[in-house]
Amino acid sequence: MAEPAQKDAVVEEIYKKHEKIYPREVHGFFAHMRLLAMTVLLGLYYGVPWLQWDGRQAVLFDLPHRKFYIFDWVFWPQDFFYLALLLMIAAFALFFFTTLAGRLWCGYACPQTVWTELFMWIEHRIEGDRPQQIKLDKSPWNARKIRIKATKHAIWFLLALWTGFTFVGYFTPIRELWHDVLAFNLSGWETFWILFYGFATWGNAGFMREQVCIYMCPYARFQAAMFDRDTLVISYDAKRGEPRGSRKRGVDPRELGLGDCIDCTLCVQVCPTGIDIRNGLQYQCIGCAACIDVCNEVMEKMGYPKGLIRYTTENQMEGKPTHILRPRIVIYGLLLLLFTSATLYGIATRTPLELDIIRDRNTLYRETDEGLVENVYQLKIVNMDEKPHRYRLSIRGLPGMVLDADPNPVEVPAGSVQEETVRVRVDPVELKRASNEIYFIIEAEDDPKLRREEKARFLGPVL
Amino acid sequence: METTHGDHHAGGPDAGLPAIQQVVSVLWPSFLTAGIATIVTFTVFDPLQIAQCMGEPGLTRLGAYSTGFFVFWLFAAASSGLTCYFRRPTDRIRG
Ligand code: SF4
Ligand code: SF4
Numbered sequence: 183m184a185e186p187a188q189k190d191a192v193v194e195e196i197y198k199k200h201e202k203i204y205p206r207e208v209h210g211f212f213a214h215m216r217l218l219a220m221t222v223l224l225g226l227y228y229g230v231p232w233l234q235w236d237g238r239q240a241v242l243f244d245l246p247h248r249k250f251y252i253f254d255w256v257f258w259p260q261d262f263f264y265l266a267l268l269l270m271i272a273a274f275a276l277f278f279f280t281t282l283a284g285r286l287w288c289g290y291a292c293p294q295t296v297w298t299e300l301f302m303w304i305e306h307r308i309e310g311d312r313p314q315q316i317k318l319d320k321s322p323w324n325a326r327k328i329r330i331k332a333t334k335h336a337i338w339f340l341l342a343l344w345t346g347f348t349f350v351g352y353f354t355p356i357r358e359l360w361h362d363v364l365a366f367n368l369s370g371w372e373t374f375w376i377l378f379y380g381f382a383t384w385g386n387a388g389f390m391r392e393q394v395c396i397y398m399c400p401y402a403r404f405q406a407a408m409f410d411r412d413t414l415v416i417s418y419d420a421k422r423g424e425p426r427g428s429r430k431r432g433v434d435p436r437e438l439g440l441g442d443c444i445d446c447t448l449c450v451q452v453c454p455t456g457i458d459i460r461n462g463l464q465y466q467c468i469g470c471a472a473c474i475d476v477c478n479e480v481m482e483k484m485g486y487p488k489g490l491i492r493y494t495t496e497n498q499m500e501g502k503p504t505h506i507l508r509p510r511i512v513i514y515g516l517l518l519l520l521f522t523s524a525t526l527y528g529i530a531t532r533t534p535l536e537l538d539i540i541r542d543r544n545t546l547y548r549e550t551d552e553g554l555v556e557n558v559y560q561l562k563i564v565n566m567d568e569k570p571h572r573y574r575l576s577i578r579g580l581p582g583m584v585l586d587a588d589p590n591p592v593e594v595p596a597g598s599v600q601e602e603t604v605r606v607r608v609d610p611v612e613l614k615r616a617s618n619e620i621y622f623i624i625e626a627e628d629d630p631k632l633r634r635e636e637k638a639r640f641l642g643p644v645l
Numbered sequence: 646m647e648t649t650h651g652d653h654h655a656g657g658p659d660a661g662l663p664a665i666q667q668v669v670s671v672l673w674p675s676f677l678t679a680g681i682a683t684i685v686t687f688t689v690f691d692p693l694q695i696a697q698c699m700g701e702p703g704l705t706r707l708g709a710y711s712t713g714f715f716v717f718w719l720f721a722a723a724s725s726g727l728t729c730y731f732r733r734p735t736d737r738i739r740g
Binding site for chain 2: 246247354369372397
């Protein structure tokens with residue numbers, strides 16, 4: 183992919199003025215798969231925020247209260263670690279599947295592709311297929327053209343608004359949001375994000391389309407680095423297809439000295455990124471397999487075997503054996519498994535309790551009237567559980583330490599944070615150093631498994 | 646890429662880019678960076694506390710998140726924009 187000639191083509195491609203692409207509609211096995219993926223993913227996106235669970239929204243990234251709800255799980259900012267793990271899982275899943283089967287993500291699952299497909303599907307219903315669309319765009323503005331274009335944009339607009347509304351519904355409870363919409367009672371920021379996301383959807387799926395993949399997508403830029411000779415890619419079998427040329431049906435191409443490609447250019451017409459797959463693997467190809475479907479149709483009509491364009495590997499094309507299990511795949515796969523099980527294990531065994539200790543900043547220590555040394559601490563008890571608990575506080579670390587905490591035990595309501603100022607006193611003879619390690623322990627009265635132990639420093643004079 | 650391209654256009658690597666693509670190439674990466682920066686910052690710090698420190702106690706959390714995001718976007722865009730600016734060959738700046 184990095185030959186100089188290719189590079190020049192890339193440069194030219196990047197600086198070339200953009201021409202609108204009118205992909206022709208396709209039917210066939212892969213088109214069905216894409217439709218299925220699109221239906222499932224869009225169904226999930228638009229549907230999930232409406233699900234209820236335990237009397238609350240099942241999936242809610244509650245920014246105002248800084249809590250993430252995913253069905254039974256509640257995540258706090260303290261669980262940031264899991265977010266990091268989740269990102270690692272996503273990254274390795276992407277590496278794994280890209281090495282295995284190329285740009286599966288781009289062709290079937292990327293939101294850019296999915297919404298573009300949806301918007302194009304609407305466009306096809308209203309404006310007709312490729313030839314009608316080209317004709318319509320060339321024709322002068324008249325009542326009919328205005329009517330068709332206005333209908334399309336009105337539907338796109340409503341859909342984009344609904345998409346923006348759904349997006350915000352992941353962050354503020356969607357049912358309340360809907361009431362606010364009906365009552366014209368949205369807050370400024372909610373309105374702003376609905377319009378912002380809606381506008382982005384409309385622009386990306388309606389206009390930018392393949393340009394997002396070609397110019398803006400970071401993944402599209404580096405995915406080639408994960409390809410090897412055994413990666414499943416979509417390619418044209420040049421050995422079988424060339425020399426290309428038109429011919430009548432029923433004529434034996436070998437007699438005319440022709441290959442199997444009838445040069446109907448349908449594969450170019452269906453391509454959403456407007457490339458010719460017959461020129462070899464190109465970075466613009468998003469692996470949507472539209473060209474496979476359409477070419478198979480042509481092959482069938484001509485009575486030739488299918489698969490002139492097909493999913494294959496570089497090795498297979500050259501007649502060499504293809505290896506599915508290769509070091510990269512094994513390593514990516516193992517890492518993926520490792521991170522996934524670590525995350526699941528971590529979440530399953532998580533203690534929904536957190537204890538933060540902050541030393542009083544104003545005084546290092548104080549001597550009491552009784553001649554004891556006293557340190558003051560600010561404790562923050564975070565009860566991440568979905569029910570209230572009473573927690574008993576205790577300390578250990580220095581002989582004869584006294585904990586002065588009121589109240590103790592502390593009652594912390596479900597899913598909230600309780601702050602408490604505590605004092606710790608000790609006889610100075612016990613202090614061997616200026617800074618000593620002590621431990622705060624909290625334990626729920628109704629559940630000894632809900633227990634946390636945190637280290638703190640006790641400061642005092644050295645005698 | 647720059648060298649092959651420089652042969653065709655005397656103006657340097659970015660001169661051939663349509664204005665809109667230049668703008669997108671600054672705004673888009675900074676948008677991504679700002680998104681990540683917002684998530685990381687606000688999981689570690691409570692936006693309300695930051696807002697209070699800055700003397701804006703009236704701000705809601707959603708407002709604080711949004712403002713934070715746009716501030717990050719602004720900074721990241723400024724950085725991307727400066728990179729673009731400094732990558733221009735000096736003769737073009739003089740001429
Ligand atoms: S070349 Fe084929 S698989 Fe690649 S983007 Fe175009 S139609 Fe889709
Ligand atoms: S669709 Fe198939 S037969 Fe038609 S031009 Fe493309 S490769 Fe050739």
